[in-house]
Amino acid sequence: MTMERAERFDHLREHSIRLPQVLFQSITHMGPGLAVAFSLLVGFAFAGAAMPLSVLLAILVCLMIANSVGQLAKQMSSAGGLYTYASQALGPKVGFLVGWSVGFVELIIAPSVFLVTGNLLATSVGLPWWFWTIVATGIVFLLNYWGVRLSTNTGIVLGTIEIAAFLALGIYMIVRAGDANTLQVFNPANSLEGTWSGVFKGMIFSILAFQGFEAAAPLGEEANHPRRTIPQAVFFSALIIGLFYLICAYGGVMGWGFGDMEAYANNPDPWHKLATTFWGVGWVIIFFALINSALGNANGGVVAATRIVYSLGRIELLPLIFGRTHPTHRTPDVAIIAQSVFALLLALGLGFVFGPIGGFSINATALTILAILVYIVICVSSMVFYLQEHRDQFNVFLHAVFPIVAILVLFVALYYQFSPLPEYPIRLGNWLALAWLLAGFLALALAAARRPRAIEATRDIFVEDEP
Numbered sequence: 001m002t003m004e005r006a007e008r009f010d011h012l013r014e015h016s017i018r019l020p021q022v023l024f025q026s027i028t029h030m031g032p033g034l035a036v037a038f039s040l041l042v043g044f045a046f047a048g049a050a051m052p053l054s055v056l057l058a059i060l061v062c063l064m065i066a067n068s069v070g071q072l073a074k075q076m077s078s079a080g081g082l083y084t085y086a087s088q089a090l091g092p093k094v095g096f097l098v099g100w101s102v103g104f105v106e107l108i109i110a111p112s113v114f115l116v117t118g119n120l121l122a123t124s125v126g127l128p129w130w131f132w133t134i135v136a137t138g139i140v141f142l143l144n145y146w147g148v149r150l151s152t153n154t155g156i157v158l159g160t161i162e163i164a165a166f167l168a169l170g171i172y173m174i175v176r177a178g179d180a181n182t183l184q185v186f187n188p189a190n191s192l193e194g195t196w197s198g199v200f201k202g203m204i205f206s207i208l209a210f211q212g213f214e215a216a217a218p219l220g221e222e223a224n225h226p227r228r229t230i231p232q233a234v235f236f237s238a239l240i241i242g243l244f245y246l247i248c249a250y251g252g253v254m255g256w257g258f259g260d261m262e263a264y265a266n267n268p269d270p271w272h273k274l275a276t277t278f279w280g281v282g283w284v285i286i287f288f289a290l291i292n293s294a295l296g297n298a299n300g301g302v303v304a305a306t307r308i309v310y311s312l313g314r315i316e317l318l319p320l321i322f323g324r325t326h327p328t329h330r331t332p333d334v335a336i337i338a339q340s341v342f343a344l345l346l347a348l349g350l351g352f353v354f355g356p357i358g359g360f361s362i363n364a365t366a367l368t369i370l371a372i373l374v375y376i377v378i379c380v381s382s383m384v385f386y387l388q389e390h391r392d393q394f395n396v397f398l399h400a401v402f403p404i405v406a407i408l409v410l411f412v413a414l415y416y417q418f419s420p421l422p423e424y425p426i427r428l429g430n431w432l433a434l435a436w437l438l439a440g441f442l443a444l445a446l447a448a449a450r451r452p453r454a455i456e457a458t459r460d461i462f463v464e465d466e467p
Helices: 019-030 032-073 082-090 092-124 129-145 148-180 196-209 213-219 226-256 258-265 270-314 333-388 397-418 428-450 452-459
Strands: none
Touching: 019 032, 019 148, 019 213, 019 226, 019 270, 032 082, 032 148, 032 196, 032 213, 032 226, 032 258, 032 270, 032 333, 032 397, 082 092, 082 213, 082 270, 082 333, 082 452, 092 129, 092 270, 092 333, 092 428, 092 452, 129 270, 129 333, 148 226, 148 270, 196 397, 213 226, 213 270, 226 258, 226 270, 270 333, 333 397, 333 428, 428 452
């Protein structure tokens, strides 16, 4: 830890939140309600009635990725999160590129969700989408500005509401199915492609619904006992939400009808129809849960993004002012203000040019590609770190088999992001991700020439774990 550097910036409120808040930072960051209603739809187009099998396989892969994150988190705690892990294991230049990628991913999550929220409320309640986008931005800004305890406790409430609502409908449909319940959902022959290929494609797109389970990592300086709390939060968020996805996927098959899953995949909002069919006016509960999910997802993105911006500011890869915290709330207030303004401008700009759904799709595609690349680097980091720094703790399964399997699957997921290319304007997200990566290499070259000490500082840990 660089103590001289540590005295030059404001500290966050260290060791101020416990496992429940950290756990729900990851859970709400995944936006589980939105994922069930919309993200898993792409997987259903391939897996059909066998989608529960795809989700089950995705749970296993994501737990392997979570293992790599957790193995690194238990050795170091930092608001830099993933980029600190990569820098310690693979060198500061790789850490810089991971920070560059993760920072962008987290920065565009909130505007993406604001667009979805605005569109959902505009079509259901009235008033234009941009009005609701501005309102959502303001709500999330205040939650983060007033303190990490408020924002993370709000995450617990929002996450619990959305999970409870979707679980209630999913279990209700399973019970109503009665004798129609079947284990044939775990038979790959029942995928829409009729083979394992459909199941595997469904699994790839199911993995993307888990994106964000690692969002607890940037709370490494604010969590109580971070080297224990962060790994637990990352692992159990992936496990809990994985089981949630499994129940909802199976419930969706039972509720819609085992033999009619092609129609499910072609419906733009199947859970609205399911809720209306089984609960009548009770569909409002699912609608409310979706709004909760959107706000929780955006809130989680802002928490993670601002901690990364703050950590880059204090090592002067960004202006040092971003390493400042509020004197009372101990939040990275400058980073929160800057991120909120950026999120609002980006959401409004994309929304007016491409429409709220088009703008969301562009952002979602870009952040998915970058997140896959980061996961691959973190899995490699886990292997290298334990081989080089903690050989006495090296475990062939935890630090070799699991990361390698995860890497192979992630490369396949990356392939399907480009083959075939999405339709316009969604494919703009592919080029946005590649352009951001290219800009990252250029920024690395510039920073290495002008601020080499700042690059080296991506290794630094600025807080000690509690005894």
